[in-house]
Amino acid sequence: MSVEFFITAFIIVVSPGTGAVYTVGTGLTRGFRMSVVAAFGCTLGIVPHLAAAIAGLAAILHTSALAFESFKWAGVGYLLFLAWQTLREKGAMKIETEGTSQARDRSAAEVTWTAVLINFLNPKLSMFFLAFLPQFVPAGTPHTLPRMLELSAIFMIMTFVVFVIYGAFAAAVRDHIISRPKVLAWMRRTFAAAFVGLGCQLAVASR
Template sequence: MSTAFLLTTLVVVLTPGTGVVYTLAAGLSHGRRASVVAAFGCTLGTVPHALATVTGLAALLHTSAVAFEVVRYLGVAYLLYMAWSTLRDKRALVVGDDGAAADGPPPASRVILSGVLLNLLNPKLTMFFVAFLPQFVPAGDPGSVAAMLRLSAVFTGMTFVVFVAYGMCAAAVRGHVLGRPRVMAGIRRVFAASFVGLGAKLAVA
């Protein structure tokens, strides 16, 4: 495992994207546990892309414009849905006497599913793995498949750790903003705008 791979992976996972925005939103809205669950869901959504790359399925998206466009616009549609849901969901603005959201956090299964779909419907992740992994595997190496699986596992693990760190930071400041409806409403609009922006970026990719 080269230092170059580890540093490159760290830079990539630290760069804010869809998963980071979703994890931050979960941490701010529902606390530490929800942020960890969201981080897990987003990380889980990267696994199919890595497996597609290793097994050669990524070639379909790389060579078929139709397949790429279908997945891309499904991703755009889901990001816009997340923006709408973020604006519509008012639970985090209803605070109980103990400072927690009155209706409680959403089910873990729903948080995980949303996180998985956010990354699963992003064909750029598959393209990233196609361009990224082969750089760190010697050409003609008979153990290239095993090597790419190991690299993918490290990438996935680092993604989860970084996302959890982002979520914990968001959860740490949650108490300072949760009881302020105007602040929370503003934050909600920022996250919704972020999802719209990410959707637009994916649409024109």
Template sequence: MMIEYLLTATIVVLLPGTGVLYTLAFGLARGWRASVLAALGCTLGIVPHIVASIVGLAALLHTSALAFQVVKYLGVAYLFYMAWGILRDGGTLQVTAERTSVSAFRIIRNGLLLNILNPKLSLFFLAFLPQFVPVGTTSPTIFMLGLATVFMALTFVVFVGYGGFAAATRRHVISKPAVMRWLKRGFAGAFGALGLKLALSDA
């Protein structure tokens, strides 16, 4: 059961999403250290959703249309804000030869908000974690907390890997202005598309 969980969780984490994009963008824009901070922020952003799914608050988002819509549109607004931040000159995720200073707190905070403001994560964990709790487990809550901890560790390791890859290619990217322009548009478009996808989702 644990091997099956590890394989499934790894596949889920590897799939490109807002966290992966955010970490990749910071790896390119600010280097490896910034990408690690971005990965940490995105990983910490999972915590509220895990807690919500385990204590049952995620069920409220599922049953209350208003609660889900409020959190959803906050998430949509934030994704569009991130897209604009990439496009505008001098934005946080600007890829340039000079690594302008961005505080660790800001990098972690933005990654945290990216995941916190995605209500679908709570519903995902609500549906995902119980599938791997063996029948007859005496403490299912503790067992799910263990599964969640493993999921967070996988998330951090995979995201750091993505960020490290982006940081390693940084020198090649900044030497080609045309590539930089397309990457900038690509990252902004990806965040915008994810925001639009979330806006159009029903659940």
């Protein structure tokens, strides 16, 4: 495994993005346990893109304007929906207090599903992995599929670990934030604005 791959993958993973923002927000609003759930969901959300890149299906998004635009605007709409829910303190970004085991299970499922959709509804990821992974498969490699799967697994592990660290830091300062209503209100506005900003960034993205 090349050092270049580890360095490049690490830079990509630690760069602020939708998944990182959501994991941090979950850590602040729901604590460390749910931030781990969010990190897991975000990691699951990149599996379809990695699979598409390996199978070459990402090329369809690159060549089909309709497919790309449809996928892109679904992602934009979902990010704006998350911003609206965050401002109204509903959905997966709602401040969580102690509750029943059944309520916690529903909460975990909601956080996981939201995290998966956040990364799944981003067509740029498929095309990114289509361009990214083959660079680290040496020319002339007799069996490229195992190599691609290995690179994908490492990327996913790095994503999960880094996002868990983000969530842990957020959860560590959670009590200091939720006990201050004004700070909490600004936090909600900041995360809502971040989702809107990421939605706008995706809206102007092109193939």
